[in-house]
Amino acid sequence: MTKTAKSMAVTPSRAYWNHRHALAEFRPRAEELQQAVDRVGDLSPCQWAQLFVMALEFKPGLILELGRGIGNSTCVFTEAANRLGSCSVISMDLGDSWEKITVPKIRKIVPPDWFQPLQALQANILTFDFETAFKNAGRVLLFWDAHGFDIAECVLGRILPAIEHLPHLVIMHDMTDARYCEPKYTVPYGENGLWKGVNAESARMRLGHISSAVAQAIAIVDFTSRNELNLYSADHDLHTEFGSGSSKKAELKDLLGDEFFSLNAHWFWFSLNDMARPCTFPRYDYQEIQTRLTMEEKIREALELDKLMSREQVTLRLRLKIATKVLLNRYPKHFLKGIIWDVVNSGPA
Ligand SMILES: C[S@@+](CC[C@H](N)C(=O)[O-])C[C@H]1O[C@@H](n2cnc3c(N)ncnc32)[C@H](O)[C@@H]1O
DSSP: OOSSOGGGGSOHHHHHHHTHHHHHHHHHHHHHHHHHHOOTTTSOHHHHHHHHHHHHHHOOSEEEEEOOTTSHHHHHHHHHHHHHSSOEEEEEESSOHIIIIIHHHHTTTSOGGGGTTEEEEEOOGGGOOHHHHTTTOOSEEEEEOOOSHHHHHHIIIIIHHHHTTSOEEEEEESEEEGGGSOHHHHSOOTTOOOOOOSSSOSOOEEETTEEESSTHHHHHHHHHHHTTOOOEEHHHHHHHHTOTTOHHHHHHHHHHHHHHOOSOOOEEEEOGGGOSSOOOOOOOOHHHHHHHHHHHHHHHHHHHHHHHHHTTOOOHHHHHHHHHHHHTTOSOHHHHHHHHHHHHHTOOO
């Protein structure tokens, strides 16, 4: 591991301290936004604060948010981008909760031009054109908050190779440092079996001092181990820098309150800028993913059609219409093949 890691120049403790006044200023609006978003389980108030100061400290030109959900982190990064001035936010999610639920509520809190730095895309991370997004990027802050091995493979095998030459920082949510957490949360299996899932579930895994319920915890331990790369714990940094008797800690608590200032973080960070030698990346086969997603979509459509047929909602008129289209060869080849397969397998007429 490198001794003078560049990503260590930006730490949550330094960020808290250096931007404590900006954070105190943001606090009333942050509290209003948090109330409007109303999903504290996805990002706690102290994590709002920590992400906000990390963005101010790192000064990215581009913030890429993987997983917007209802939009806690989206609010944080958009506020930070507004304060930084020349920073934009690309936020990605499959869902539309941000536009449908959150935006109407927060329009009453922020001015219209607050949304300007933000591009809230409804897009699949697995197939997004990141190379174009990074074309004119300077410093990139990547917030990794979408789960699963496929996304991990995309981050490690597609996104990181595209930003390794740029100054960047990757913040990973949903990973706890068990050294700073009550053992009852990270030690006993309790009622749970082994962690075998992909998403945040009740069972957790324990990898050394990392405790997590999300697949990317495994992927990042594998990746950083192979590359002998530091994976920094925000909890460790905060507990070490603001240990008992720290005068800075007392001032921060006083200024920010217990909700906004906490030594507990539950996130990790890393950067390939620390690497002294070429990095090894997992293969990410874009074409293979695309084919799989198309197949999954077709299966979903077929299941929906099956449900529709079984509810006998297909009227005689609709059946005649389908027959006409088949006769006129208006369906794509794969669809017709499916029908032929069905007829062949339905036995003698
Ligand atoms: C834990 S939530 C994000 C929470 C959010 N960062 C916050 O602070 O409120 C994870 C999100 O990742 C999104 N997601 C999962 N897979 C995705 C994919 N392939 N492409 C885009 N978004 C995806 C999910 O729709 C979900 O909203």
